[in-house]
Amino acid sequence: MEFVKEFVTFLHQKEIIKFGDFTLASGKSSSYYVDLRLVPSYPHEFRMMVKYLENQITEDIGLENFESIVSVPTGGLVIASALAIETVKPLIYVRSKPKDYGTSKSVEGKIHESMRVVMIDDVATTGGSVVNAIKSLTEVNVPVKDAYVIVDRMEGATEALKELGVKMHSILNILQITEILYEQKLINVEILDKVKKQISK
Template identity: 40%
Template sequence: MKEYNPMDTLRDELVNFLYDINAIKLGNFTLSSGSISRFYIDLRLLQSYPVYFRKAISLLKMLVLQRIGLDGFDYICSIPTSGTIFGSSLSFELFKPHIYVRKDAKGYGTQKKLEGDLKPGSRVLFVEDVVTTGNSLLTAVKAITDQTRCNRVVVLIDREQGAPEKFREYDMTIDSAISINQVIEILRNYKRISNSDYLTIKDEKVGI
């Protein structure tokens, strides 16, 4: 008999709910990278559903505790904009200080790109909602790399299109709570998508 894993239960509930609210869509979509995809994930919708948003944060919390541990980092850093709601909520749950990196420095005031009080030499855990190629995430990491050390990354959903491999080149690890492979396995097992849709998305994931 398979051992009960609370993370598996949360994954199943969350993926099915995301599909119900169209936060996971099938079709033809142009991604921010310019590539065309048969599926689209918009986790910004979750903030409007407190019960399931809480489940998502619980899933990230379990991931951090299992893979990294509370002693493995000093700060949580969000990636605006959609990653900020997850990172700030996770920092509240874990009692860790929160910072975030702006995509562009402010054109007024102190013109800072980093928001928060980061002590030099700290270990930072970057939090993102969805990762595809990892380019925007890597830009944020590089923006404060001279102030940090031993950085890690956690994401809610990894589209499995090259980000973990790219980050390994910088001696950094990306841990994901849910992979796109798990998403389509869950949706097929619950008969939410057809086998042909399952194979199409799986081929896309492998092909990119």
């Protein structure tokens, strides 16, 4: 739990999480924005985050119980690459759309039927990009049972993945983040309430 508090404080200090009015990729408006693509610019914290993720996966499912790590560009792929190096596991990734030259495939890397994989992404909102990736993997007979994200925005991703038979695990969710920041008097009650309201929508 100590890491979680320190990490949340770090996210706030470095403005990796910002509060205000933002428009998300989906077009939805949000009272906060999480940009985990900034984390690799801080190698010490980045490594701690990847190590924490590795420990979490080891505890939950065991490193011996899957063959490869799979991710989606770009945010998740940076984290997955570092995790693949730490765990000495093969890495595959799923393009958002197949490339229109060469082999024109959407899944990159060495795959075989029924291989066991773990999906990694950075932030989950509705789960759209991961859902699409899981569908692409299913088409090539690579089933996904578990997906890990660093931050769950709690806006439907867990439910969307559950419908596909995938369990979503997160290191942090937005409620935890805002409650930790509020306890440390780094944000006010108004911000906390705005985030709670957004989740309950």
